[in-house]
Amino acid sequence: xxxxxxxxxxxxxxxxxxxxxxxxxxxxxxxxxxxxxxxxxxxxxxxxxxxxxxxxxxxxxxxxxxxxxxxxxxxxxxxxxxxxxxxxxxxxxxxxxxxxxxxxxxxxxxxxxxxxxxxxxxxxxxxxxxxxxxxxxxxxxxxxxxx
Numbered sequence: 001x002x003x004x005x006x007x008x009x010x011x012x013x014x015x016x017x018x019x020x021x022x023x024x025x026x027x028x029x030x031x032x033x034x035x036x037x038x039x040x041x042x043x044x045x046x047x048x049x050x051x052x053x054x055x056x057x058x059x060x061x062x063x064x065x066x067x068x069x070x071x072x073x074x075x076x077x078x079x080x081x082x083x084x085x086x087x088x089x090x091x092x093x094x095x096x097x098x099x100x101x102x103x104x105x106x107x108x109x110x111x112x113x114x115x116x117x118x119x120x121x122x123x124x125x126x127x128x129x130x131x132x133x134x135x136x137x138x139x140x141x142x143x144x145x146x147x
Contacts, residue, residue, distance in 0.1 A: 011065050011132065011133070012062065012065040012066065015058070015061045015062035015065060016062050018058055018062075019055075019058040019059060019061075019062045022054060022055060022058050023055060023058075026051050026052075026055060026088070027088070029051075030088055030092060030097070031091065031092060031095050031097065032095075033095065033096065033097070044100075044103065044106075045102060045103065045106040046106075048103045048106035048107050048110065049106045049107070049109050049110040049113075050110060051107075051110065052081065052085060052106070052107040052108075052109075052110030052111050052114065053109075053110035053111070053113050053114040053117075054110075054114065055081060055110070055111070055114065056077070056081055056110065056111045056112075056113070056114025056115045056117075057114045057117055057118060059077060059080075059081060059114075060077065060114070060115060060117075060118035060119075061118065061132070061133070063077065064118065064122075064129075064132075064133040065133050069118075069119060069122065074115055074119075077115055078111060078112070078115060081107075081111045081115075082107070082108055082111060085104050085107035085108065085111070086104060088107070089101075089103055089104050089107075
């Protein structure tokens, strides 16, 4: 195992753990009967949008420690998350919750924004992004510090 992998592995595990807990939380929230009274004051579509936007951001952080951003990565990520959104809506039927196409469209909106945020963050804050998701070769770090 090279040193880059050793350094990235804890980040990958951290991002993966946060993603898994968040994803499980979404699943439990969408498959539990009823919802807390305070959530009745917020649009159901807004909740779907926000939940899936967060999911896409966390998925992006986790996958950025494994893959480089590309059009292919965006398309695969979108398909994975959108497919989960469909499954999530359909799996609500057995627990007497409402399966709604408009909820899924809100999910899609959140996914699209959530996938764009890390792409823009990577462009606007490259040093921070690289610190979070990549490891520079030690020779490159030393060479850059001497310049």
